[in-house]
Amino acid sequence: MNIVVIGAGFGGIATAIRLQASGHQVTLIDKRDKLGGRAYVYELSGFKFDGGPTIITAPWLIEELFDVSGKPMQDYVKLVQLNPFYNIRFEDGSVFHYNNDADYLIEQIRAFNPNDVAGYERFYQASQAVFNKGLPLMTKPFGNITDMVKVAPDMVELQSFKSVAGFVNQYIQDERLRQVFSFHPLLIGGNPFQSTSIYAMIHKLEQAFGIWFAMGGTGALVEGLRRLFIDIGGKVLLNTEVTEIVIDAKTKRATGVNTNNHGYIGADAVVSNADVAFTYLNLIPAKYRRKWSDKRIKSLRYSMSLFVLYFGTNRQYEHMAHHEILMGKRYRDWIEDIFTRKYLPDDFSLYLHRPTATDPSLAPSGCDCFYVLAPVPHLGGNVDWKTMAKPFRDRIVKYLEEKYLPDLSQHIVTEHYIDPLHFRFDLNSYLGSAFSIEPTLFQSAYFRPHNQSEDISNLYFVGAGTHPGAGIPGVLSSSKIVAQMISPKEG
Incomplete structure (x- = not known):
């Protein structure tokens, strides 16, 4: 054909x-x-x-x-394969180095909250059960309601009616660790408090097969x-x-x-x-x-959009890993601002990508290559990106400079950004959604x-x-x- x-x-x-x-x-x-x-x-x-x-x-x-x-x-x-998969940084200065070394993960969990070690072990077993049932469904079409009926008992057993955050929170008590094990839906356009707990299998997927570049x-x-x-x-x-x-x-x-x-x-x-x-x-x-x-x-319901700033620096920030998750002061309320209220909040949680940590050839010698990604509301909100993009960019750079990348503004030598208007007009995405239909x-x-x-x-x-x-x-x-x-x- x-x-x-x-x-x-x-x-x-x-x-x-x-x-x-x-x-x-x-x-x-x-x-x-x-x-x-x-x-x-x-x-x-x-x-x-x-x-x-x-x-x-x-x-x-x-x-x-x-x-x-x-x-x-x-x-x-x-x-x-990368190690760590991510550094997850919190504003209190604590850092969780996320990889697939089971003993090292337990050691870090114990340092964050000793009472969560047993809870994590139960969560891991539960995520493995979700993985075993859920992974085969990723390559199975659901063209008929009977396809859904066949898997419904498994979905109930796996608590798919719960959100990822709800699923994690029944095992983990420390708020930072709750974020460590529930943020993943944000990487695919989902609200951790709305996305079905089937996405909890991402943890087992990463533990079994790693993160690659x-x-x-x-x-x-x-x-x-x-x-x-x-x-x-x-x-x-x-x-x-x-x-x-x-x-x-x-x-x-x-x-x-x-x-x-x-x-x-x-x-x-x-x-x-x-x-x-x-x-x-x-x-x-x-x-x-x-x-x-x-x-x-x-x-x-459509997923959130993104503001992404790409920037090159004429110095290297070797203390930062390839993938950095930078958690802000708020978690659930910040997510609700973006997904539900469709409001551009003053605070951030960010994903910082530094590929030169693994492949220096992506930048000139002695330089670093970055992008920083901020989840933002899609165009169903009232944000005027023609006027807000530059101030928003400046706030992100200031935040990174104060918290993680000293003297950043002095060392940026090239940059480019995209915002929801890019997703709408360049990528033909409805409402400028970065991930299309929200995964509820x-x-x-x-x-x-x-x-x-x-x-x-x-x-x-x-x-x-x-x-x-x-x-x-x-x-x-x-x-x-x-x-x-x-x-x-x-x-």
């Missing part, structure tokens, strides 16, 4: 590779000048900044792409996958925007896509790695969307937009907005689901 894949984020690239390797002819289309989607690379003054996803778990999902293509991964990309940055992984796709015969069209998915009025099937500069491209099937809401609202006429009407799409219990699995459209039978979805959800493991799993739907013998 001739297949068009719209959008070249990780989900789109992985789907294109799997389908091309299965014998189809795949054309991968993206509106930007290079592949990657949220994993776009910014190159400024000798610094290379990964645009978005930087935390790699479940490395086998990457390895599988090379296996199905019959190519050795080491010819395309080099993955290295692609040497050369996430962009080097994207480039390796691009080369792989080309090597097995795939076709890439960049600087090309899809303006419509063309539907046959009689069969209600997609026949191809219209583009801004390549005209009509015919296809036997279309896969969208574009934002699900954007795809339905902007690329498919409403008359073909009985299930996914404008009203239904707009009624869903009733927006997960069967209740999430399906991998195969209910309205158009040969239209498929991969990426953050469909099952299983955001994050590199999630979007790569969605590509595996869709490839198996189109080519049942794939993988």
Whole structure:
């Protein structure tokens, strides 16, 4: 079959590779000048900044792409395991060095609160049970309500009706440790107090398989996958925007896509790695969307957005690890400001990425490469980013300078930022959401937009907005689901 894949984020690239390797002819289309989607690379003054996803778990999902293509991964990309996975820093000066050394974790937990050692051990066992049941569901489609009914008893047993924070808090008492073991949903656009406790399996996933980094940055992984796709015969069209998915009025099937500069491209099937809401609202006429009407799409809850400042320094901050989680004074109230009240708070909790801790080649000699990520409300709030972006940037730099990176403002030599307007207009994400549909219990699995459209039978979805959800493991799993739907013998 001739297949068009719209959008070249990780989900789109992985789907294109799997389908091309299965014998189809795949054309991968993206509106930007290079592949990657949220994993776009910014190159400024000798610094290379990964645009978005930087935390790699479940490395086998990457390895599988090379296996199905019959190519050795080491010819395309080099993955290295990190230690620590993260430093989690608190404003009282305490630091939790998070890795998969069980004895070391217990030692640190004991130092934070001796009474939580036994509770953590129970939490770990519970997260392992969630992992054992939940991981196989990541590559299982939920196209029918019967699929959900079959797993419902397991979901009840695993307390999926609880939030991640609620699940953790029943075992852990120290407020800092509660944050250590419940912050993970924020990395995939979820509110820890709303995201289903199924996401507690992330802890076990990291403990079992580690946190990885692609040497050369996430962009080097994207480039390796691009080369792989080309090597097995795939076709890439960049600087090309899809303006419509063309539907046959009689069969209600997609026949191809219209583009801004390549005209009509015919296809036997279309896969969208574009934002699900954007795809339905902007690329498919409403008359073909009985299930996914404008009203239904707009009624869903969408994840928060992000403000990300990329900056290079002419000195190194060697006391900072590759991944730093910087927790602010507030936790639940700060999260509620962003997700519920959609208010831009004065305080921060931040993710600081310093890839030069692992790969100095990403910056000039003696320099450091950073980005700092701040969760912020999506555009459903009242923040005017045209006027607020610069003051918000200044507040973040001042905070980092006072708390963690001495004299930072004197040493920044290049910078760039993105905000919710970037997600809305450059990445075509509804409401400028950074992770598409929020991962709550009733927006997960069967209740999430399906991998195969209910309205158009040969239209498929991969990426953050469909099952299983955001994050590199999630979007790569969605590509595996869709490839198996189109080519049942794939993988």
